[in-house]
Each structure stands twice: as C-alpha cells, then as structure tokens.
Amino acid sequence: MSALLVYAEDAPASKPEAHTSAEEIAHQLSRHGVRFTRWPVRSEIGPASGEAEIMRAYAPEIEALSRAGGYRSTDVVRLRRDPADPGWPEKARAARLKFLEEHRHAEDEVRFFVDGTGLFALRIDGKVLLVLCQAGDLISVPAGTRHWFDMGSEPRFCAIRWFGSPEGWVAAFTGDAIARRFPGFDEVAARWR
Helix, strand or coil: CCEEEEEECCCCCCCCEEECCHHHHHHHHHCCCCEEEECCCCCCCCCCCCHHHHHHHCHHHHHHHHHHHCCCEEEEEEECCCCCCCCHHHHHHHHHHHCCCCEECCCCEEEEEEEEEEEEEEEECCEEEEEEEECCEEEEECCCCEEEEECCCCCCEEEEEEECCHHHHCCEECCCCHHHHCCCHHHHHHHHC
16 A cells, blocks of 8 residues: 655654545645656566566556656666575665665656555655555655665565666765664555555
C-alpha cells in the first residue's frame, strides 16, 4: 500500500500525520512541489521481464513524461534477491547504504515503480515526508530537494528512471545524519502491510 507519513523535522518520535489514498498523497505532496501519481501496472510484466520489455510496455507514458519534463534518457533499475548469489546479503547492504544518507541532486529524481516497494524521505519546509511507494507509483522529487531513499533490509523493486543528464543525477550528500532519526523502510512497510 502506498502511504505518506508527515513529521516535523525536529520530532521524529512524534505520531505522524498519515495519508493512504493516492489522491490525498498526491495532494499533500503537490503542496511541496513533489509530483505523485499512479499509473496502471501492466499485467504482462513479471519478475523475469527484461529492460526492453518493460520500456516497450510503458512506452507511451515514458515518451509523454520525457517530453513534458525535458528528460533525455530513461533506464530500468532492479534489485531483488538472487538465491544463487552467495554475496547477496553484502550486495543488498551496500546498495541500501548508497542512498540512505540525506542528499540532493542537480536535477529532478523521477521514478516509476514497476514492481516492489521503496521509501522516499523528503525534507521540505521543516517537515520530513516519508513516501512509501509501491508498484504503479510515480514520484518526481524536484531538483535540490534534500532527501534519502531506503529500499529496506531485503530490497525488492524494479523502477523506471528518467534523466536530464548523467551529471545532474550525481548525489551531493549534505552530511546531516537526519535519516538515522526517522523510521526506515522496514518499520514503515510493516505498519502499512
């Protein structure tokens, strides 16, 4: 289930304001310049679907969003357990830690969840907005927004990503440890399952 939890940035232990309907999540996020919408999940796409197959299935949406946002490239990122890979636990840990610290990008961070789940945490206007995304969710975090992403201790997601340029998407870490003070993916996902 998609969910939005809103905290005051100085009160991580407080009870958050919670929203679970896609319309309410989109409305609340739009007040902060963040786009959130739902696209239909394509039934022909499964765990074994390759990047080309995923891109073909969503070609009309990809093209429309690319044109509207001026994005020049897209790709598919996927992370899920491979039972045959003995190095999976370390790979999962390293992937999770990569974006778990607060950072910014010089361009928008646009993601559509084809499958699985992930938690975007946005720090805007004195608030921390935890956005639990699932298959069918599209989120666009504006350039310069302080945020972090938590894929959980057992990452499982597939997402389409949009880019204006490779240089604009490099993470500029803030050095603030705020991400450690707020609930992470595992805690938030357990609450809304």
